[in-house]
Amino acid sequence: MTQIVQRKLLIDDAVPYAQTIFGHLGKVMTLPGREINAEAVKDIDALIVRSRTQVNAELLADSKVSYVGSTVVGLDHIDQDYLANTQRHFYSAQGCNANSVAEFVIHALILLAEQENFDISTKSLGIIGVGHVGKLLHAKAQALGVTCLLNDPPRAKQEGNQGFVDLEHALQADIISVHTPLTFSGADKTYHLINSEKLALLNPQQILVNAARGGIIDEQALLQTHLKAKITDCWENEPNINPELIEQSFLVSPHIAGHSFEAKLAGSTMVYHDLCSFWNEPQKNDWQQKLPKIPKAITVQNAENWQKGLFYVLQKTHLIQNDDQAIRHNPSNFEGYRRNYPTHHEWHKQQVKVTKNQKLNCILQKLNFQLIG
Numbered sequence: 205m206t207q208i209v210q211r212k213l214l215i216d217d218a219v220p221y222a223q224t225i226f227g228h229l230g231k232v233m234t235l236p237g238r239e240i241n242a243e244a245v246k247d248i249d250a251l252i253v254r255s256r257t258q259v260n261a262e263l264l265a266d267s268k269v270s271y272v273g274s275t276v277v278g279l280d281h282i283d284q285d286y287l288a289n290t291q292r293h294f295y296s297a298q299g300c301n302a303n304s305v306a307e308f309v310i311h312a313l314i315l316l317a318e319q320e321n322f323d324i325s326t327k328s329l330g331i332i333g334v335g336h337v338g339k340l341l342h343a344k345a346q347a348l349g350v351t352c353l354l355n356d357p358p359r360a361k362q363e364g365n366q367g368f369v370d371l372e373h374a375l376q377a378d379i380i381s382v383h384t385p386l387t388f389s390g391a392d393k394t395y396h397l398i399n400s401e402k403l404a405l406l407n408p409q410q411i412l413v414n415a416a417r418g419g420i421i422d423e424q425a426l427l428q429t430h431l432k433a434k435i436t437d438c439w440e441n442e443p444n445i446n447p448e449l450i451e452q453s454f455l456v457s458p459h460i461a462g463h464s465f466e467a468k469l470a471g472s473t474m475v476y477h478d479l480c481s482f483w484n485e486p487q488k489n490d491w492q493q494k495l496p497k498i499p500k501a502i503t504v505q506n507a508e509n510w511q512k513g514l515f516y517v518l519q520k521t522h523l524i525q526n527d528d529q530a531i532r533h534n535p536s537n538f539e540g541y542r543r544n545y546p547t548h549h550e551w552h553k554q555q556v557k558v559t560k561n562q563k564l565n566c567i568l569q570k571l572n573f574q575l576i577g
């Protein structure tokens with residue numbers, strides 16, 4: 205009688221619901237992403253990672269891994285050529301956390317606007333990289349009345365220049381937010397894209413946001429650049445982040461812009477669906493009944509000013525300042541905090557009671573909050 209050999213899956217332990225979602229496909233083992241090494245993957249069939257595992261020949265050469273799934277968006281931890289050349293199937297959950305990042309940027313900017321006492325709708329926003337995240341950020345910023353300048357040369361080459369501006373033009377915006385991948389080669393490589401020459405174009409009234417990747421902005425040059433505010437979620441040399449940049453930043457966070465509950469779950473389920481089809485296995489979705497209940501409705505206390513009302517609502521969904529406090533005076537907490545990141549839900553999961561302020565109600569709706577009677 206032929207013995208059915210159970211498939212083995214090794215999954216980064218930061219992948220939520222790993223056992224619940226993937227358990228029916230085989231024997232699931234989990235490890236912290238940074239501890240997934242050649243020894244751990246030797247006898248594994250499917251490897252499912254987040255960003256903290258370098259997937260390359262060094263990791264896989266002696267393994268029988270035939271499937272690699274990445275439950276995050278960035279690809280700088282994956283040697284895709286090696287996987288293709290060794291006939292290993294690769295899937296990346298592109299776009300899974302875009303909404304989370306866009307919400308993070310808007311929330312950080314509203315916090316800044318409230319603390320610096322300006323109306324965000326009077327500002328312009330330069331979005332460098334207009335893919336999944338950039339498009340959603342554009343839509344949310346427009347909902348707030350922000351004028352956006354869009355820079356994305358690869359898209360402009362494909363689609364035509366209509367609607368796009370060049371980098372120097374985008375860098376004239378009051379607020380600049382980078383949302384490109386980190387790439388080291390090619391005509392549009394992004395490593396140090398915002399270098400000392402580009403930073404020299406900026407003035408002390410401008411705001412610079414990095415919730416994409418450390419290295420897109422030259423950090424050493426950034427330290428010499430005086431700006432109204434630096435908002436830093438992504439750093440060079442993570443988790444050993446630069447204390448001077450912490451000091452200079454209005455808001456710091458340990459690379460968690462994409463860490464909403466829905467984003468992490470989307471990454472897992474997108475890889476799960478791909479693995480099921482790769483192994484020609486029927487999907488089982490009964491785990492969805494085990495998801496946390498949505499938070500209770502928010503009642504706005506301060507609606508006379510739409511921006512103050514929005515700030516109140518955003519703070520009820522997630523205290524972004526906690527992400528700052530978690531590392532500002534204790535940078536060594538960078539990995540620990542993100543591995544145990546407190547659950548927060550995306551705005552489309554949040555109910556808000558209709559307020560007296562029609563403009564606020566309209567903005568909340570455009571930002572995908574659930575407005576209830």
Ligand SMILES: NC(=O)C1=CN([C@@H]2O[C@H](COP(=O)(O)OP(=O)(O)OC[C@H]3O[C@@H](n4cnc5c(N)ncnc54)[C@H](O)[C@@H]3O)[C@@H](O)[C@H]2O)C=CC1
Nearest residue numbers: 278333334335336337356358383384385392415416461462
């Ligand atoms: N902080 C966090 O937690 C997260 C960070 N990220 C990072 O953000 C990046 C963007 O995410 P998505 O929007 O989902 O990726 P995406 O691939 O959908 O969009 C990236 C966009 O950047 C454009 N681009 C590439 N090179 C460029 C250049 N030199 N100048 C301007 N635009 C350029 C591309 O054409 C594309 O439209 C990811 O590659 C990842 O590194 C993504 C999710 C979470």
Ligand SMILES: O=C(O)C(=O)[C@H](O)COP(=O)(O)O
Nearest residue numbers: 254255256276277278301462
């Ligand atoms: O998707 C990406 O790219 C990101 O930057 C994710 O936020 C990375 O998440 P972790 O793998 O660092 O949990």
